[in-house]
Amino acid sequence: DAGITQSPRHKVTETGTPVTLRCHQTENHRYMYWYRQDPGHGLRLIHYSYGVKDTDKGEVSDGYSVSRSKTEDFLLTLESATSSQTSVYFCAIRRTGDTGELFFGEGSRLTVL
Amino acid sequence: GIQVEQSPPDLILQEGANSTLRCNFSDSVNNLQWFHQNPWGQLINLFYIPSGTKQNGRLSATTVATERYSLLYISSSQTTDSGVYFCAVLFSGNTPLVFGKGTRLSVIA
Numbered sequence: 709d710a711g712i713t714q715s716p717r718h719k720v721t722e723t724g725t726p727v728t729l730r731c732h733q734t735e736n737h738r739y740m741y742w743y744r745q746d747p748g749h750g751l752r753l754i755h756y757s758y759g760v761k762d763t764d765k766g767e768v769s770d771g772y773s774v775s776r777s778k779t780e781d782f783l784l785t786l787e788s789a790t791s792s793q794t795s796v797y798f799c800a801i802r803r804t805g806d807t808g809e810l811f812f813g814e815g816s817r818l819t820v821l
Numbered sequence: 822g823i824q825v826e827q828s829p830p831d832l833i834l835q836e837g838a839n840s841t842l843r844c845n846f847s848d849s850v851n852n853l854q855w856f857h858q859n860p861w862g863q864l865i866n867l868f869y870i871p872s873g874t875k876q877n878g879r880l881s882a883t884t885v886a887t888e889r890y891s892l893l894y895i896s897s898s899q900t901t902d903s904g905v906y907f908c909a910v911l912f913s914g915n916t917p918l919v920f921g922k923g924t925r926l927s928v929i930a
Binding site for chain 2: 758766809812813814
């Protein structure tokens with residue numbers, strides 16, 4: 709257990725509404741990531757962070773923004789949700805130090821109607 | 822470009838059989854991990870193995886970094902081994918890990 713909590717775990721929303729997913733960690737690791745997982749596509753990186761206020765885009769960043777105002781929280785925002793953003797979203801942290809091992813949160817299932 | 826390729830994409834086994842999953846990568850690595858995604862969607866860490874061999878119960882993994890591949894061995898498979906197995910590779914310190922597309926394993930009783 710790497711002390712990662714995602715919220716909400718499940719959300720149903722309507723097209724055009726804003727949505728924010730939260731990833732909280734208790735171990736103060738530098739690197740945090742947001743992935744989405746869809747059938748047939750494996751895990752795709754949306755955005756990642758390498759420190760407070762330091763973020764970068766992944767391969768599927770269009771339509772998403774992120775913020776990291778403190779080490780423990782990494783927020784993923786869909787400014788205006790679309791049905792194509794229906795997915796399971798995973799947060800991950802990478803431990804610094806000798807191993808740099810990656811750990812995932814439990815996932816957040818988002819349905820956009 | 823940087824690539825991580827897993828094979829086979831799908832595998833069906835009878836309970837009790839052994840299997841080998843393969844991960845090929847295109848460049849030298851700083852980190853390689855194997856994950857299991859169970860049927861409930863949880864992503865579980867199996868091995869951190871940038872080189873060498875590790876064993877954990879019925880599972881073992883070997884990475885030959887000089888030849889750019891890693892193998893995950895599952896012995897005496899059980900139905901609870903079903904799910905998708907992902908290989909992920911860190912090619913340099915500040916870049917995100919690159920994931921393979923996974924091997925979907927179904928173990929039948």
